[in-house]
Amino acid sequence: MSARFAGRVALVAGAGDGICRAAAVAFAREGARVLVAGPDPEELAGTLKLIRDTGGEAHSVVADLTRGGSAAAARMVDAAVERFGALDIAFNNATVTGPNSNVADIAEDVWADTLAANLTGVFMAMKHELAHMESHGRGVIVNTACNMANSGRLVGMSAYAASKAALSALTRTAAHEYIGKGIRINAISPGPAHEAGADHADGATAEEVAETVVWLCSDEASFVVGHDMVLDKKTVV
Template identity: 60%
Template sequence: MSARFAGQIVLVTGGGEGIGRAASVAFAGEGATVVVAGRHLETLDSTCELIARRGGKADLVVADPSGLGDDGAEYIVAETVRRHGALDVAFNNVTELGPNQPVGEICEKVWAETLTANLTGVWLAMKHEIAHMEKAGRGVIVNTASNIGAQGMLPGLGAYAASKAAVSALTQTAAREYADRGIRINAISPCPLGRGASVEQIADTVVWLASEEASYIVGHDLVLDRKTTV
């Protein structure tokens, strides 16, 4: 096993499947203790079992990363720190595509739910992650945006695109606000629906972006796809 993250505590929201699971496995393979968080015990437990079979260390927190109070982002961060005494890296990866609809047909409920899951959830996670990292004087945050947000691809996903473009803007703003406090914040923008890099390739990029090898990168939204136009 590599040791790039030996002794570090890494939190991955949405760690039960896809990019979140792949990143959790990758961080554990680099020596981190990984806390996977999300709403579904079964998928989180499967991620932890996969990590354990490969000789890594993992823990889980069942909660809604976009929720408030006792079952939301604040609880996830507090429980991570309570159990493990630190939070060195956070990968905020929860993503909800929502239904495929033209902008004029999106109902208010779907709009609100999509922005809550993809944008408000990231903001809440960052709010509480930053609070801890400021006390520690250091930390790394990586958020999942999307190249749909960056490039306006795939008509029919207006709420998703708006929420992910906002994640990119939020990431860049926060990066400038907290860089001089020892907190490094960036985002990745993969292509959804399997039209870009594999989840393993994306996970490797997240691990690199969170590592000391990328310590010079701050406030960047790294677009991960095979094409820049369609």
């Protein structure tokens, strides 16, 4: 097991599978102690098993940022600090695609739910993560945006595109606010992540996305601030 993140604590929030699971496993492989947070306890348990089976150290907390809001965000940050004594890294990977409808056909409550999951939930997470990190003068945050959010090509997915474009803007603005306080903030914008070996021309595997997240959180990326990194083979215009 690598010592790249030895002595550091990483919070992976959003779900217990897919990119979240791959990132949690990757952080643990690099020596971090990992707190995984999400709404499904069975998925979280599966992630913990993968980490512990390879000698990693991890803990989980059930936290639904969409429905639980600020209280859920506070609970997961508190859990990391209480369990491991610190919070050095946070990866916020909340992603709900929402309806496949043209703008005029989107129900108002569905619009609100999509923004609550993809934007407000991440804002709540950042609010509590930043409060802890600022008090300690250091930290790294990575958020998951979307590679097509700013291109206007997500036809029928306006709520999703709007929420992810707003998250990208929030990430860049927060990065400028907090870099002077020792906290680096960036985003990733992957295409559709898929299982290794699947027949997709675009989009990385969850493991490939996770490796980018790990790099962004490492000392090797110490001068990368306020970026939204597109992870796709296509050129977005």
